[in-house]
Amino acid sequence: MPLVTSKELLEDARQKHYAVGAFNVENMEMVMAVLAAAEEKNSPIIMQTTPGTIKYAGLDYYLANVRTAAARAHVPVVMHLDHGNSFDLAMQAYRTGYTSIMIDGSKLPFADNIALTKSVTDACHPGNVPVEGELGKVGGKEDDLENDDENPYTDPDQAVEFVERTKVDSLAVGIGTAHGVYKGTPHVNIKRLGEIQAKLDIPLVLHGTSGVPDDQVRQCVERGICKVNYATDLRIAFTHGIKEFIAANPEAFDPKKYAKEGMAKVQAYVMQKMDVVGSTGKA
Template sequence: MLINTKVMLQDAQKNGYAVAAFNVYSLETVQAAIAAAEAKRRPVIIALGERYLPTVDIDGFAEMVKSLARKASIPVSLHLDHAYEKETIIRAIRAGFNSVMYDGSKHDLDTNIRYTKEIAEIAHLAGISVEAEIGSMAKGAFSDEEEGTGSLTDPDLAAQFVEETGVDFLAAAIGTVHGMYQGEPNIDLELLETIRQRVDIPLVLHGGSGTPHDTIQKTIESGICKINVNTEVSIAAVNRLKNVLATEDTMHLSVVMESIQSEIQPAMESFIQLFANTK
């Protein structure tokens, strides 16, 4: 079933778990994410980043996801991840996305607030929920995200940002990275606790890949309701492809793609189970 992301995350906030938001780019990655969620009987967010639009038609992609979601037995939402352009967000809204993320983290606070507020007003008119970011995550290994400054979220500014923009959920920078960590992770859980005390909307953790499992559970206990995952799933798929090419002289593409889908589904299931935060 296809539902609004805000509704999904409000339930996660109320019941103390987090929803996995998988970055996807193809039929196989979407099918794997939904199948993984159905196997674990948990909701899932299908996330398409703006950076993939040169090779992924947003309208066709949305119709594909909506069709698969309507047949699913668990809640599914379709989310636009890390969009920097208003035009992209409007295209996503028209295509039927359930939520959009406007990333204004590269701007100063006043500009970020002004742009984000405009996006929130537009999206809310269409009944679409909005994610935004304050602070900026650094880029780790194997990531295809843009380089960030690594500046952590200021709790007081986060409270001001949420109040003035009217966003529905907030991505807080607490030391995670996009991609895999280079060195030991340094996640500021005390900072997250302080942000949670100042902000009452669902909080989002970007950079789920490579983050220690006990740290993930602590972030959920401190109010994280949505966790983005991309790089670890990508690595699993690429490693499977390497193994296929190393052992097979010839193989039909359809078989290769089926093999990759079979490989990444268990990886997705493990994240969904972890984020369920059940003892």
């Protein structure tokens, strides 16, 4: 089927108290593996790319891969810009054909974040493309993203003003998660998430979820998280699959053979996370 936008998927998730997994894809093989997982689980799926990934091949290359996957799929597929870091990149993704856009102004002062985010919603909404904003900080480092803010939590009252003034369709919140590999066990601030949910009536988004214990993710979904991002663990799974194959077959030289092992690891990981966020059977 054709690519769809994230708006209806996330609103359905909000109404029915589940979340849609958003998985960062780095190459054709990861796109194929994520789609295979979605088909197996009959789950809606969001595939996404960050600015650093886009630098590697370009918006058009990744969109072509995901659009082809969607055309073969029996489940809804969204192509999302993850952590768009400028108005220009957001507009490039919009014009290229991405069906969901994130603009991340969370490093900016509050007023500047509002101005940047509103400029993107003003441009995308006439074309019926939904926009995700971010308020608060997600710590750690992944891709070209880095944040070590000492007070990363989203302020619930600021969130209300932010949503009212920007008209975002979904909001990524800072509740203690971090990008990259955790050095210890993460502890998500469920209480703060509940305070934010009580004041907003739009889907909420959880970033930096690789490594977060599944029980904490489930608690977040119960309190309004409708989109759950996974990136680092997909890279790790793909790489582990390839390394294991090469270790067992040191003379191997056909990329198709060892890539299949990486794909199998990614598919298994994604399927398990679909069960965690509750999207299995929701396509």
